[in-house]
Amino acid sequence: MSAESDVNTFIDTTIKGHDIVLFMKGTPDQPRCGFSSLVVQVLDHLGAQYIGVDVLQDNDLREGIKVYSDWPTIPQLYIKGEFIGGADIVREMFQSGELKTALAGQGLIEA
Amino acid sequence: MGIIADRLKAKLNQALAPQQLEIHDDSAKHSGHAGAREGGESHFSVLVVSAHFEGLNRVARQRLINTTLAEELAGPVHALSLQTLTPDEYAAKK
Numbered sequence: 001m002s003a004e005s006d007v008n009t010f011i012d013t014t015i016k017g018h019d020i021v022l023f024m025k026g027t028p029d030q031p032r033c034g035f036s037s038l039v040v041q042v043l044d045h046l047g048a049q050y051i052g053v054d055v056l057q058d059n060d061l062r063e064g065i066k067v068y069s070d071w072p073t074i075p076q077l078y079i080k081g082e083f084i085g086g087a088d089i090v091r092e093m094f095q096s097g098e099l100k101t102a103l104a105g106q107g108l109i110e111a
Numbered sequence: 112m113g114i115i116a117d118r119l120k121a122k123l124n125q126a127l128a129p130q131q132l133e134i135h136d137d138s139a140k141h142s143g144h145a146g147a148r149e150g151g152e153s154h155f156s157v158l159v160v161s162a163h164f165e166g167l168n169r170v171a172r173q174r175l176i177n178t179t180l181a182e183e184l185a186g187p188v189h190a191l192s193l194q195t196l197t198p199d200e201y202a203a204k205k
Contacts, residue, residue: 034141035190071170072177072184073191088193089169 007064015078019108020050023065024075028052035087036075042094047109080106112136115152115187119180123159126179130198131160137192156192160201169195 015021020043026032028040028050043050055062055074062074069076069083077084079102084090093099104111112120116134123132138151157176164172172195177184184191196204 070174072181083170085170085173089173092169092194 004060004064007058007060008068010061011065011068014051014053015081018051019080019106020048020103021078022050022052022075023055023078024052025054025056027054032056033074035073038087039075039077039090042090042099046094046100046103048103049108079103079108113152115183116155119155119157119183119188122179122183123157123176127159127161127163127175129159129161131158131201133158137190141190152187153189154192155188155190156194158194158196160196160198162198164195164197 022028022036022039022043024031024033024036024039026036028044031037031040040052053061055065065074065076066072071083071086073086075087075090077086077090084093090099093102100109103109112134113136116136119134120132123129135156136151137154137156141154159176163175167175173193176191176193176195180188180191
C-alpha cells in the first residue's frame, strides 16, 4: 500500500466487512504491545469473534488509521463500523460491563 | 516531577481547569520496551477530573486531551493512559 486513498479504502472495507475489527500492534496470537494485548485479552475473555489488523506490517496503514479515526494511538477498536476507542476506553467499558452489554445487544456474543 | 510531566500538567490545567489532576510517570515499568527513553518520561498515566467532560462520551473526552497534548504525544510521550471523569463521576467513585 502506498497511496493514502488505498490505505483509506483498505480501512473502510475492513471496518465495514467485519463486525469487530481491532487495529493493533502484532497479532491476536502475538501482540507486540501491552495495550494491544490488553484489548485482545478482553475480547477473548468475552468470547468475541474479531479480526486483528497488525499495523506494524505497513507504515502507511499505521499512520493512516490514526488519521482515519482521528485518534493518535494504537490499538483501536471498531464494532459494527463504529469507533469505540483505545485500550483505556475498552478497559473501562469492560470493567463497567458496558462492553459485554453492547456486544450481546448486537448479537456478537452470547448474552 | 520531570520536565515533560510539568508540561503535561501546565497544558491540562490551562485547557481543562481540572478539579483533580494526577500524573504518574510509569516509564520505569516499560524500560527496555520500544518507545521507552533513557531517563524515563515516556509513559504516563493521567487522571483528569473536569467539568469540561460533562455531556461528552469517552472518545470525545480523550480527543480533547489528545488535542491539548498533541505536541507532547507527537514527541517525547510514547504512551498516555487516561482516566477522564466529571466531578460527579469522580465523587461517585470515591
